[in-house]
Amino acid sequence: MLEGKVAIVTGGGGGIGRGIVERFVAEGASVVFAEVDVDRARETQAAVGERVVGVVCDVREPHTSEALVVAARDNFGRVxxxxxxxxxxxxxRVAFHEQTxxxxxxxxxxxxxxxxxCSRAVLPRLVEQGDGGTIxxxxxxxxxxxxxxxxxYSAFKAAITGFTRSLAVEYARHGxxxxxxxxxxxxTLQVPYSRWVGPEDEHLIPTWVPLGRFGQPSDVAGVAVFLASELSNFVTGTTVHVDGGTFAAGGWFPTEEGGWTNRPRRP
Ligand SMILES: NC(=O)c1ccc[n+]([C@@H]2O[C@H](COP(=O)([O-])OP(=O)(O)OC[C@H]3O[C@@H](n4cnc5c(N)ncnc54)[C@H](O)[C@@H]3O)[C@@H](O)[C@H]2O)c1
Incomplete structure (x- = not known):
């Protein structure tokens, strides 16, 4: 699906990012990934192998974004x-009014x-190359x-929705x-559900997630492949929910009797 393409993935040494690096390479892409943790970067590079370059860096630092674009260009010729x-x-985890x-x-x-x-650093390359590209x-x-x-946190993530829509429209003319x-x-490393949920509570997972299991980084990676590949050539400015149905469920929960309730005694 990604034969010949060159990708930059931030946070590629663990969790969802690692899943995306692995799947992109399996689909034929070459990948430069950013990773702040040197051991994770080394381990990922060694495990995923050729066509992967790990850059140990903190994406919050100034000029990291340009360094990632240079690494993609120097190693693989494009992005x-x-x-x-x-x-x-x-x-x-404190009340909003106590936060600094x-x-x-x-x-x-x-x-x-x-x-x-990172978007600002990559976009001139995508425009200059003249054959599309995806973020x-x-x-x-x-x-x-x-x-x-x-x-x-929620507000900054919601900002990504607006940013995604507006950038999509602005750069659509460049493909x-x-x-x-x-x-x-x-x-993932950040939210290790299997450590948080003991065996005595595992039967509750279908109550929390309609598809009856927690997600894996590979679940998110599959959608990233779709959005990065030609399969999604007419898709732009949108967000795909990869949640096993939690958002759609809203406040609805299955009951022990096989029915449904939006008024659970112990949600
Ligand atoms: N896991 C989930 O259920 C979930 C849910 C909602 C949103 N997300 C989002 O998915 C994305 C990935 O989350 P995850 O759960 O895989 O996280 P994670 O913490 O498990 O993995 C993040 C990886 O990025 C690296 N990293 C962290 N900060 C970095 C930095 N400043 N510079 C470079 N590398 C850095 C970490 O070392 C780690 O390898 C995040 O944007 C998160 O908000 C995840």
Whole structure:
């Protein structure tokens, strides 16, 4: 699906980013990935093998975005795809009114600033190359649904929706497509559900997730391949929810009797 394409993936050494790196390479792409953790970068590069270059860097630092574009050009001669994957819901779980300016700024840096910077660095290449290209932004289902005590994270992720739409329209005339993915309940380093849910509660998973299981990075990677490939040639400015149905379910839960309720006793 991605034969001959060159991709940049941020946060490619773990979680969803690692899943995307693995799947992109399996589909024929060459990949430059950014990773702040040196061990994860080394391990991923060694495991995924040829056609992968890990750049140890922090995407929040100035000029990292340009360095990633240079690495793609120097190693593989071009860039076709950017996946803006790095993001985090943040530190202290405290009420909104107890949060500090520094905490909000940290959320901006990790969830949004680098999405702008990497997109700005890549777009001139995509336009200059003249044969399209794609940007895939990794958002969250919580850009569309509430996450109490994480309102600022939610707001920055919701900003990705607006950014994705506007950038898609602005660069459509150059054949560049811009889309987003909104994951939920996906087992990663950041949210290790299998550690959080003990065997005694595993039977509840279908209550929480309509498709009856937690997601894996490969679930998100499949959609990233679709959005990066020619399969989605007429898709731009939109967000694909990769959540096992949690957003669609809203407040609806299956009951033990096989029915449905929006008034669970113990949600
Ligand atoms: N896992 C989920 O269920 C879920 C749900 C909603 C949204 N998301 C979004 O998916 C994206 C990936 O999440 P994940 O769960 O795979 O995260 P993760 O923490 O498991 O993996 C992130 C990877 O990026 C690296 N990284 C972190 N900060 C970096 C930085 N500043 N510079 C370079 N590398 C950095 C980490 O070392 C790690 O390898 C994020 O944007 C997150 O908000 C995930």
């Amino acid at each position: 076709d795809v950017l996946v803006n994957n790095v993001g985090h819901f943040g530190g202290r 300016d520094d905490e909000w700024d940290a959320l901006y840096q990790v969830n949004l600033a680098h999405v702008f910077a 895939v932004n990794v958002s969250t289902i919580e850009a569309f649904r509430a996450i109490p005590t994480r309102a600022v 560049v497509r811009v889309n987003a993915i909104a994951p939920d309940v996906t087992e």
